[in-house]
Amino acid sequence: MKKNILLTGCAGFIGSNFVKKIACDHQIKETFNFTILDALTYAGRKQTLEPELEQNKNLRFVQIDIRDNNRVQNLFNELPFDGVIHFAAESHVDRSITNPNIFVETNVLGTLNLLNASLPLFNRNPEFRFVHVSTDEVYGTLSESDPAFTEETPLAPNSPYSASKAGSDLLVRSYFETYKLNAITTRCSNNYGPYQFPEKLIPLMIQNALNNKKLPVYGDGRNIRDWIFVDDHNRGIWQSFLKGKAGEVYNFGGNSEKRNIDVVRHILKTLNKPESLIQFVEDRKGHDWRYAIDYSKAQKDLNWNPTVSFETGLEKTIEWYLKNNAWIQMIESTRT
Numbered sequence: 001m002k003k004n005i006l007l008t009g010c011a012g013f014i015g016s017n018f019v020k021k022i023a024c025d026h027q028i029k030e031t032f033n034f035t036i037l038d039a040l041t042y043a044g045r046k047q048t049l050e051p052e053l054e055q056n057k058n059l060r061f062v063q064i065d066i067r068d069n070n071r072v073q074n075l076f077n078e079l080p081f082d083g084v085i086h087f088a089a090e091s092h093v094d095r096s097i098t099n100p101n102i103f104v105e106t107n108v109l110g111t112l113n114l115l116n117a118s119l120p121l122f123n124r125n126p127e128f129r130f131v132h133v134s135t136d137e138v139y140g141t142l143s144e145s146d147p148a149f150t151e152e153t154p155l156a157p158n159s160p161y162s163a164s165k166a167g168s169d170l171l172v173r174s175y176f177e178t179y180k181l182n183a184i185t186t187r188c189s190n191n192y193g194p195y196q197f198p199e200k201l202i203p204l205m206i207q208n209a210l211n212n213k214k215l216p217v218y219g220d221g222r223n224i225r226d227w228i229f230v231d232d233h234n235r236g237i238w239q240s241f242l243k244g245k246a247g248e249v250y251n252f253g254g255n256s257e258k259r260n261i262d263v264v265r266h267i268l269k270t271l272n273k274p275e276s277l278i279q280f281v282e283d284r285k286g287h288d289w290r291y292a293i294d295y296s297k298a299q300k301d302l303n304w305n306p307t308v309s310f311e312t313g314l315e316k317t318i319e320w321y322l323k324n325n326a327w328i329q330m331i332e333s334t335r336t
Protein backbone atom coordinates (compact mmCIF):
# COMPACT_ATOMS: atom_id res chain seq x y z
CA MET A 1 0.00 0.00 0.00
CA LYS A 2 1.31 3.42 -0.94
CA LYS A 3 1.60 6.00 1.84
CA ASN A 4 -0.34 9.25 1.52
CA ILE A 5 1.53 12.38 2.50
CA LEU A 6 0.15 15.90 2.72
CA LEU A 7 2.53 18.64 1.55
CA THR A 8 1.46 22.18 2.46
CA GLY A 9 2.72 25.33 0.71
CA CYS A 10 4.33 23.57 -2.23
CA ALA A 11 3.37 26.16 -4.85
CA GLY A 12 6.03 28.36 -3.23
CA PHE A 13 9.81 28.35 -3.55
CA ILE A 14 11.11 25.55 -1.32
CA GLY A 15 8.04 23.32 -1.60
CA SER A 16 7.93 23.43 -5.40
CA ASN A 17 11.57 22.35 -5.52
CA PHE A 18 10.67 19.56 -3.08
CA VAL A 19 7.91 18.35 -5.41
CA LYS A 20 10.13 18.48 -8.50
CA LYS A 21 13.12 16.69 -6.98
CA ILE A 22 11.72 14.46 -4.24
CA ALA A 23 7.99 13.80 -4.74
CA CYS A 24 8.65 13.06 -8.45
CA ASP A 25 11.72 10.90 -7.87
CA HIS A 26 11.06 7.60 -9.65
CA GLN A 27 11.70 5.45 -6.55
CA ILE A 28 9.76 7.67 -4.16
CA LYS A 29 6.84 7.71 -6.62
CA GLU A 30 6.50 3.94 -6.22
CA THR A 31 5.80 4.19 -2.49
CA PHE A 32 4.27 7.61 -1.82
CA ASN A 33 1.27 9.60 -3.03
CA PHE A 34 1.38 13.32 -2.30
CA THR A 35 -1.50 15.74 -1.84
CA ILE A 36 -0.25 19.27 -2.38
CA LEU A 37 -2.22 21.88 -0.46
CA ASP A 38 -1.71 25.57 -1.14
CA ALA A 39 -3.82 28.72 -0.79
CA LEU A 40 -2.02 30.26 -3.80
CA THR A 41 -1.21 33.57 -2.10
CA TYR A 42 1.01 36.15 -3.86
CA ALA A 43 3.94 33.78 -3.13
CA GLY A 44 2.47 30.58 -4.64
CA ARG A 45 1.73 29.76 -8.29
CA LYS A 46 0.09 26.58 -9.51
CA GLN A 47 1.81 27.12 -12.89
CA THR A 48 5.14 26.33 -11.20
CA LEU A 49 3.89 22.77 -10.59
CA GLU A 50 1.83 22.24 -13.73
CA PRO A 51 4.34 20.01 -15.60
CA GLU A 52 4.70 17.77 -12.53
CA LEU A 53 0.94 17.62 -11.87
CA GLU A 54 0.32 16.62 -15.48
CA GLN A 55 3.00 13.95 -15.62
CA ASN A 56 2.84 12.27 -12.21
CA LYS A 57 -0.09 10.19 -11.09
CA ASN A 58 1.15 10.18 -7.49
CA LEU A 59 0.47 13.95 -7.15
CA ARG A 60 -2.76 15.87 -6.68
CA PHE A 61 -3.36 19.53 -5.89
CA VAL A 62 -5.97 21.12 -3.62
CA GLN A 63 -6.41 24.84 -3.15
CA ILE A 64 -7.08 25.31 0.57
CA ASP A 65 -6.12 28.02 3.02
CA ILE A 66 -4.75 26.51 6.26
CA ARG A 67 -6.51 29.31 8.16
CA ASP A 68 -9.81 27.70 7.12
CA ASN A 69 -10.22 25.10 9.86
CA ASN A 70 -13.34 23.49 8.35
CA ARG A 71 -11.75 22.87 4.99
CA VAL A 72 -8.57 21.52 6.64
CA GLN A 73 -10.66 19.14 8.80
CA ASN A 74 -12.70 17.99 5.79
CA LEU A 75 -9.53 17.22 3.84
CA PHE A 76 -8.15 15.12 6.70
CA ASN A 77 -11.51 13.31 7.04
CA GLU A 78 -11.59 12.57 3.33
CA LEU A 79 -8.12 10.99 3.23
CA PRO A 80 -6.37 9.64 6.35
CA PHE A 81 -2.86 10.85 5.62
CA ASP A 82 0.17 8.91 6.87
CA GLY A 83 2.12 12.11 7.35
CA VAL A 84 2.35 15.86 6.80
CA ILE A 85 5.29 17.97 5.67
CA HIS A 86 4.33 21.53 6.47
CA PHE A 87 6.01 24.20 4.33
CA ALA A 88 3.12 26.68 4.09
CA ALA A 89 3.82 30.02 5.70
CA GLU A 90 3.86 33.73 5.18
CA SER A 91 7.60 33.95 4.66
CA HIS A 92 8.68 37.43 3.55
CA VAL A 93 10.19 39.39 6.46
CA ASP A 94 9.62 42.83 4.94
CA ARG A 95 5.91 42.09 4.50
CA SER A 96 5.75 40.99 8.17
CA ILE A 97 6.97 44.44 9.19
CA THR A 98 4.20 46.20 7.26
CA ASN A 99 1.42 43.65 7.90
CA PRO A 100 2.18 41.36 10.87
CA ASN A 101 -1.37 40.05 11.51
CA ILE A 102 -1.56 37.65 8.61
CA PHE A 103 1.76 36.12 9.75
CA VAL A 104 0.18 35.14 13.07
CA GLU A 105 -3.00 33.96 11.34
CA THR A 106 -1.21 31.69 8.85
CA ASN A 107 1.96 30.69 10.66
CA VAL A 108 0.54 30.25 14.17
CA LEU A 109 -3.21 29.56 13.78
CA GLY A 110 -2.84 27.75 10.44
CA THR A 111 -0.22 25.44 11.95
CA LEU A 112 -2.51 24.86 14.95
CA ASN A 113 -5.33 23.80 12.58
CA LEU A 114 -3.00 21.26 10.95
CA LEU A 115 -1.81 19.93 14.32
CA ASN A 116 -5.41 19.49 15.51
CA ALA A 117 -6.38 17.71 12.30
CA SER A 118 -3.31 15.46 12.63
CA LEU A 119 -3.94 14.26 16.20
CA PRO A 120 -6.80 11.79 15.48
CA LEU A 121 -4.79 10.31 12.59
CA PHE A 122 -1.79 9.85 14.87
CA ASN A 123 -3.98 8.29 17.57
CA ARG A 124 -5.13 5.69 15.02
CA ASN A 125 -1.73 5.24 13.35
CA PRO A 126 1.34 5.78 15.60
CA GLU A 127 3.55 5.89 12.50
CA PHE A 128 1.81 9.08 11.39
CA ARG A 129 4.45 11.81 11.29
CA PHE A 130 4.35 15.63 11.16
CA VAL A 131 7.39 17.53 9.89
CA HIS A 132 7.26 21.26 10.55
CA VAL A 133 9.57 23.30 8.31
CA SER A 134 10.95 26.23 10.30
CA THR A 135 13.82 28.67 10.14
CA ASP A 136 17.05 29.63 11.92
CA GLU A 137 15.56 33.12 12.29
CA VAL A 138 13.70 31.92 15.39
CA TYR A 139 17.06 31.97 17.22
CA GLY A 140 17.47 35.72 16.66
CA THR A 141 20.81 37.25 15.80
CA LEU A 142 24.53 36.61 16.42
CA SER A 143 27.56 38.84 16.72
CA GLU A 144 30.60 37.95 14.60
CA SER A 145 32.32 36.16 17.47
CA ASP A 146 29.29 34.18 18.73
CA PRO A 147 29.21 30.44 18.17
CA ALA A 148 26.70 29.20 15.58
CA PHE A 149 23.08 28.39 16.54
CA THR A 150 22.54 24.88 17.86
CA GLU A 151 19.16 23.25 18.52
CA GLU A 152 19.65 24.26 22.19
CA THR A 153 20.01 27.99 21.46
CA PRO A 154 17.12 29.83 23.16
CA LEU A 155 14.49 31.26 20.83
CA ALA A 156 14.80 35.05 20.51
CA PRO A 157 12.98 36.14 17.33
CA ASN A 158 13.33 39.76 16.23
CA SER A 159 10.82 40.21 13.40
CA PRO A 160 7.07 39.52 13.33
CA TYR A 161 7.90 36.80 10.76
CA SER A 162 10.39 35.00 13.00
CA ALA A 163 8.17 35.52 16.08
CA SER A 164 5.26 33.86 14.28
CA LYS A 165 7.51 30.96 13.20
CA ALA A 166 8.77 30.62 16.79
CA GLY A 167 5.12 30.53 17.94
CA SER A 168 4.41 27.66 15.54
CA ASP A 169 7.59 25.83 16.64
CA LEU A 170 6.43 26.03 20.27
CA LEU A 171 2.99 24.68 19.38
CA VAL A 172 4.62 21.73 17.58
CA ARG A 173 6.80 21.13 20.62
CA SER A 174 3.77 21.24 22.92
CA TYR A 175 1.84 18.72 20.79
CA PHE A 176 4.73 16.31 21.21
CA GLU A 177 5.08 16.97 24.95
CA THR A 178 1.33 16.90 25.66
CA TYR A 179 -0.10 14.42 23.17
CA LYS A 180 3.11 12.62 22.07
CA LEU A 181 2.33 13.62 18.47
CA ASN A 182 5.09 12.19 16.28
CA ALA A 183 6.34 15.65 15.29
CA ILE A 184 9.71 16.97 14.16
CA THR A 185 10.84 20.54 13.53
CA THR A 186 13.53 21.53 11.04
CA ARG A 187 15.31 24.89 11.20
CA CYS A 188 17.28 25.98 8.18
CA SER A 189 19.36 28.96 7.13
CA ASN A 190 18.78 31.15 4.04
CA ASN A 191 17.82 29.17 0.94
CA TYR A 192 18.46 30.11 -2.67
CA GLY A 193 17.85 28.39 -6.00
CA PRO A 194 15.34 28.19 -8.87
CA TYR A 195 11.72 29.37 -8.46
CA GLN A 196 12.46 31.80 -5.62
CA PHE A 197 10.07 34.75 -5.50
CA PRO A 198 11.89 37.83 -6.84
CA GLU A 199 11.47 39.76 -3.58
CA LYS A 200 14.26 37.78 -1.85
CA LEU A 201 17.87 38.97 -2.00
CA ILE A 202 19.43 36.66 -4.59
CA PRO A 203 16.63 36.59 -7.24
CA LEU A 204 15.98 40.33 -6.75
CA MET A 205 19.63 41.17 -7.35
CA ILE A 206 19.85 38.86 -10.38
CA GLN A 207 16.72 40.42 -11.93
CA ASN A 208 17.80 44.00 -11.28
CA ALA A 209 21.30 43.37 -12.58
CA LEU A 210 19.93 41.76 -15.76
CA ASN A 211 17.68 44.80 -16.28
CA ASN A 212 20.48 47.30 -15.42
CA LYS A 213 18.40 48.52 -12.47
CA LYS A 214 19.83 49.65 -9.12
CA LEU A 215 20.56 46.84 -6.63
CA PRO A 216 19.20 48.01 -3.22
CA VAL A 217 21.37 46.77 -0.35
CA TYR A 218 20.22 47.28 3.26
CA GLY A 219 22.46 49.33 5.61
CA ASP A 220 26.16 48.89 4.84
CA GLY A 221 25.65 45.41 3.38
CA ARG A 222 27.81 43.77 6.04
CA ASN A 223 25.05 41.54 7.52
CA ILE A 224 25.99 37.89 7.31
CA ARG A 225 23.76 35.03 6.20
CA ASP A 226 24.53 31.34 5.85
CA TRP A 227 23.38 30.34 2.34
CA ILE A 228 22.12 26.87 1.47
CA PHE A 229 21.11 25.55 -1.95
CA VAL A 230 17.41 24.61 -1.82
CA ASP A 231 17.96 20.96 -2.86
CA ASP A 232 20.25 20.39 0.14
CA HIS A 233 17.56 21.75 2.47
CA ASN A 234 14.86 19.56 0.90
CA ARG A 235 17.02 16.45 1.25
CA GLY A 236 17.33 17.31 4.94
CA ILE A 237 13.55 17.66 5.30
CA TRP A 238 13.01 14.29 3.61
CA GLN A 239 15.67 12.62 5.79
CA SER A 240 13.95 14.09 8.86
CA PHE A 241 10.66 12.65 7.67
CA LEU A 242 12.17 9.20 7.10
CA LYS A 243 14.72 8.95 9.90
CA GLY A 244 14.15 11.74 12.42
CA LYS A 245 13.19 11.08 16.00
CA ALA A 246 9.83 12.25 17.37
CA GLY A 247 10.03 15.49 19.34
CA GLU A 248 13.43 16.47 17.96
CA VAL A 249 14.59 19.64 16.22
CA TYR A 250 17.17 19.45 13.41
CA ASN A 251 19.20 22.42 12.14
CA PHE A 252 20.31 22.58 8.51
CA GLY A 253 22.87 25.01 7.10
CA GLY A 254 24.98 25.46 4.00
CA ASN A 255 28.36 26.07 5.63
CA SER A 256 28.52 29.25 3.50
CA GLU A 257 28.51 32.38 5.63
CA LYS A 258 28.62 35.45 3.37
CA ARG A 259 28.15 39.17 3.78
CA ASN A 260 25.19 40.43 1.73
CA ILE A 261 27.44 42.85 -0.12
CA ASP A 262 29.76 40.01 -1.18
CA VAL A 263 26.80 38.01 -2.50
CA VAL A 264 25.70 41.04 -4.53
CA ARG A 265 29.23 41.62 -5.88
CA HIS A 266 29.49 37.94 -6.83
CA ILE A 267 26.23 38.21 -8.83
CA LEU A 268 27.38 41.39 -10.61
CA LYS A 269 30.72 39.80 -11.48
CA THR A 270 29.08 36.66 -12.86
CA LEU A 271 26.71 38.73 -14.99
CA ASN A 272 29.51 41.09 -16.03
CA LYS A 273 27.71 44.16 -14.65
CA PRO A 274 29.32 47.20 -12.91
CA GLU A 275 29.39 47.62 -9.13
CA SER A 276 28.06 51.15 -9.68
CA LEU A 277 24.60 49.51 -9.83
CA ILE A 278 24.78 48.92 -6.05
CA GLN A 279 22.68 51.37 -4.01
CA PHE A 280 22.81 51.29 -0.21
CA VAL A 281 19.36 51.92 1.29
CA GLU A 282 18.04 52.51 4.82
CA ASP A 283 18.50 49.41 6.94
CA ARG A 284 15.59 47.04 7.59
CA LYS A 285 13.96 47.58 11.01
CA GLY A 286 15.14 44.97 13.54
CA HIS A 287 17.62 43.64 10.94
CA ASP A 288 19.45 40.60 12.33
CA TRP A 289 23.22 40.96 12.06
CA ARG A 290 24.40 37.42 11.51
CA TYR A 291 23.02 33.89 11.22
CA ALA A 292 25.22 30.82 11.44
CA ILE A 293 24.10 27.24 11.86
CA ASP A 294 25.65 24.30 13.65
CA TYR A 295 24.18 21.29 11.83
CA SER A 296 26.28 18.59 13.53
CA LYS A 297 23.15 16.92 14.96
CA ALA A 298 21.74 16.39 11.45
CA GLN A 299 25.14 15.07 10.34
CA LYS A 300 25.20 12.58 13.18
CA ASP A 301 21.55 11.51 13.41
CA LEU A 302 20.42 11.84 9.79
CA ASN A 303 23.71 11.34 7.96
CA TRP A 304 23.02 14.69 6.27
CA ASN A 305 25.55 17.15 4.85
CA PRO A 306 25.20 20.09 2.48
CA THR A 307 26.61 19.03 -0.90
CA VAL A 308 26.40 22.16 -3.10
CA SER A 309 29.03 24.87 -2.61
CA PHE A 310 27.86 28.48 -2.72
CA GLU A 311 29.78 29.12 -5.94
CA THR A 312 28.23 26.14 -7.75
CA GLY A 313 24.75 26.79 -6.36
CA LEU A 314 24.82 30.45 -7.33
CA GLU A 315 26.03 29.61 -10.83
CA LYS A 316 23.17 27.10 -11.25
CA THR A 317 20.68 29.66 -9.89
CA ILE A 318 21.83 32.47 -12.19
CA GLU A 319 21.72 30.10 -15.16
CA TRP A 320 18.18 29.10 -14.22
CA TYR A 321 16.99 32.73 -14.02
CA LEU A 322 18.63 33.47 -17.38
CA LYS A 323 16.76 30.58 -19.01
CA ASN A 324 13.40 31.05 -17.29
CA ASN A 325 12.37 34.58 -18.05
CA ALA A 326 8.86 33.33 -18.83
CA TRP A 327 8.45 32.23 -15.19
CA ILE A 328 9.59 35.66 -13.94
CA GLN A 329 7.18 37.39 -16.35
CA MET A 330 4.34 35.16 -15.10
CA ILE A 331 5.17 36.05 -11.47
CA GLU A 332 5.53 39.77 -12.21
CA SER A 333 2.30 39.96 -14.20
CA THR A 334 0.26 38.37 -11.39
CA ARG A 335 2.08 39.97 -8.46
CA THR A 336 0.08 41.56 -5.63
Ligand SMILES: NC(=O)c1ccc[n+]([C@@H]2O[C@H](COP(=O)([O-])OP(=O)(O)OC[C@H]3O[C@@H](n4cnc5c(N)ncnc54)[C@H](O)[C@@H]3O)[C@@H](O)[C@H]2O)c1
Nearest residue numbers: 009011012013014039040041043044065066088089091191
Ligand atom coordinates in the same frame (compact mmCIF):
# COMPACT_ATOMS: atom_id res chain seq x y z
N1 LIG B 1 13.19 30.78 2.12
C1 LIG B 1 14.05 30.53 3.09
O1 LIG B 1 15.21 30.92 3.02
C2 LIG B 1 13.62 29.69 4.28
C3 LIG B 1 14.61 29.27 5.19
C4 LIG B 1 14.23 28.46 6.26
C5 LIG B 1 12.90 28.09 6.41
N2 LIG B 1 11.97 28.53 5.52
C6 LIG B 1 10.57 28.07 5.72
O2 LIG B 1 10.26 27.20 4.65
C7 LIG B 1 8.89 27.28 4.32
C8 LIG B 1 8.74 27.59 2.85
O3 LIG B 1 9.41 28.82 2.55
P1 LIG B 1 9.44 29.43 1.09
O4 LIG B 1 10.64 30.29 0.99
O5 LIG B 1 9.21 28.38 0.09
O6 LIG B 1 8.14 30.37 1.15
P2 LIG B 1 7.24 30.93 -0.02
O7 LIG B 1 6.68 32.21 0.50
O8 LIG B 1 7.96 30.93 -1.32
O9 LIG B 1 6.05 29.86 -0.15
C9 LIG B 1 5.05 29.73 0.82
C10 LIG B 1 3.88 28.97 0.22
O10 LIG B 1 2.87 28.85 1.23
C11 LIG B 1 1.62 29.20 0.67
N3 LIG B 1 0.76 29.76 1.72
C12 LIG B 1 0.92 30.94 2.38
N4 LIG B 1 -0.08 31.13 3.24
C13 LIG B 1 -0.89 30.04 3.16
C14 LIG B 1 -2.10 29.66 3.80
N5 LIG B 1 -2.69 30.43 4.71
N6 LIG B 1 -2.63 28.45 3.49
C15 LIG B 1 -2.05 27.63 2.56
N7 LIG B 1 -0.93 27.98 1.89
C16 LIG B 1 -0.35 29.16 2.19
C17 LIG B 1 1.93 30.21 -0.42
O11 LIG B 1 0.88 30.28 -1.39
C18 LIG B 1 3.23 29.67 -0.98
O12 LIG B 1 2.98 28.73 -2.01
C19 LIG B 1 8.29 28.36 5.23
O13 LIG B 1 7.68 27.72 6.31
C20 LIG B 1 9.51 29.15 5.70
O14 LIG B 1 9.30 29.72 6.96
C21 LIG B 1 12.29 29.32 4.46
